[in-house]
Amino acid sequence: MTNIPKEQLRKMELGRPADFSFKKLTKIQAIGLENARYTRVGGVPDKGPEKRFLTKSLWLNNNKLKSTKNLNLLVDAAIEYPAELGWIDFSFNFISHIDESLLKFPNLRILYFHGNCFNDLNEVFKLRPLKGLRSVTFHGNPIANHPRYRSYVVSVLPQIVNLDFTPVVKTEKLFAVPPEVVKKFQEEKLKRQSTSQKLP
Template sequence: MNKEETALLSIGKPADFSFRKLKSINVDKFLRDIGLEGARYTRVAGVPERGAEKKKFLTRSLWLNNNKLTNTKHVDQMADSVLEYPDELGWIDFSFNYITEIDECILRFNKLKILYFHGNCISDLDEVFKLRNLPELRSVTFHGNPIANHPRYRSYVVSVLPQIANLDFTPVVRNERLQPAPPEVVKKLKEIDKAKY
């Protein structure tokens, strides 16, 4: 990555593929039907610059919101297809889809800081556990999913993801971190520890 690309990557506009009626992340179909030229430019007044080497987008943000996705499977392949430096990905917006399941391929992006899942169909709190191994994750959203109706939803997510600073656009405060983990979290952590040994 040269200096110019580093600068563009740090200020780059998102690769915005929202409102494209995507039902799944099928890279071959995506490249054939939409391609990089199909990136939306109206919401952020342009598209990201392209890299010199692969001619893919120089950005750390991938927006897939307002589609018809039911899971996040193959988002790693999508990032490889549209981003010049996919391992630098720091923000993925999956909001307002039909997602019920978070695929573990998302863990490849260990520089992810922001993940939006609001307005989806995630009903199993265990899906949140899949994000524990994203060390730089700071902001995550799940409001508008069935899991947000769980009586201990916020304390559950804060316990499971101690690295986050914001949940559903609201800062995680010190008192929340001092609360004991909900019984479901304690049980799940014990199961994970047993599986390791």
């Protein structure tokens, strides 16, 4: 946690989200704070010393986004303490690809991807480094039709406690790991070994 003044921290905890939903955005970029919506949540978040929003939540739902690429540009421009970002709503877009820029926010706890275009379960694997992630949604995507969808996500993201607004129960974590996940784990292990052997 960065050294945030108590009053600003309180405003972040209780504050409104930075709402950039329903803006017809086709790509993520640094856009002016005046573009934030205020009608859905009765206003915009308070601003900090750098004139950026004091919030831990970013809503980008109901746009036309195809990727999470350049997320850091928007977050750095719009949010006072980017590292504290904890919730992003990407629901109802056209996203099929998770860009590594999403991993620059280690305190993410909630990610909504429902109603998008993910058709490759391997995209879920990219979220593994987000150890603080607790709730994620992918229903309404093609991957949710995969027969082992839920067991795949729970195996790949053991840190989550909610998937698609449904609690992950203990017994789910006891199920056999799907073969697709075993293969990905093996590939990841080989990649790490290869990288460590190349180091001097």
